Amino acid sequence: MFKAKILIVGPSECGKTVLANFLSDTVETIGGDYSPTQGVRILEFESHSLGGSGKNVTCEVELWDCAGDLRFESCWPALMKDSNGVVIVFNPDMPSHLKELETWYSSFVSSQSMQESQCLLMAHHKPGSAADNARPVLASQLSKLSMIHSNLEEDPEGVRQEFSRYLGSIVKTLSESREREEMSIIT
Numbered sequence: 001m002f003k004a005k006i007l008i009v010g011p012s013e014c015g016k017t018v019l020a021n022f023l024s025d026t027v028e029t030i031g032g033d034y035s036p037t038q039g040v041r042i043l044e045f046e047s048h049s050l051g052g053s054g055k056n057v058t059c060e061v062e063l064w065d066c067a068g069d070l071r072f073e074s075c076w077p078a079l080m081k082d083s084n085g086v087v088i089v090f091n092p093d094m095p096s097h098l099k100e101l102e103t104w105y106s107s108f109v110s111s112q113s114m115q116e117s118q119c120l121l122m123a124h125h126k127p128g129s130a131a132d133n134a135r136p137v138l139a140s141q142l143s144k145l146s147m148i149h150s151n152l153e154e155d156p157e158g159v160r161q162e163f164s165r166y167l168g169s170i171v172k173t174l175s176e177s178r179e180r181e182e183m184s185i186i187t
Contacts, residue, residue: 010089012068
């Protein structure tokens with residue numbers, strides 16, 4: 001069984017906690033009053049996704065719901081330690097969020113030399129917003145990343161399937177890394 005540590009990062013009030021709760025099946029209802037995350041919340045669950053060999057693989061997932069407030073920036077190196085993937089969440093209806101994406105990318109993805117397959121952009125549409133599913137104009141390094149639109153009111157299962165597909169690519173990366181390690185021991 002594989003174990004994956006996935007960070008969910010992004011600007012304040014973009015919906016990271018709601019998505020983390022939904023993806024980990026932590027709560028039954030979506031919504032409620034806004035309460036900013038203080039530092040980090042760690043949610044653990046098992047996921048069954050397709051691994052690199054095309055067969056179903058069980059993966060223990062640690063979903064790290066990271067605060068979007070920059071006052072927690074000093075904690076970021078500790079949060080990033082041993083992470084296998086990063087989901088950058090933003091609200092495409094907020095222009096300030098689009099500007100902040102490069103900061104989140106450079107701090108959590110570039111600094112760790114992660115592969116593009118280990119990163120997912122999630123344009124999260126809050127309830128009642130006009131769901132414009134066009135790809136926003138992004139900086140060049142961000143435009144290479146996989147991006148999905150999430151709307152938990154209109155298509156919750158679509159969000160879950162896309163996240164499961166992303167987890168499958170993380171498991172594939174972990175599997176390939178384990179195989180390389182095993183081969184280096186043998187030779």
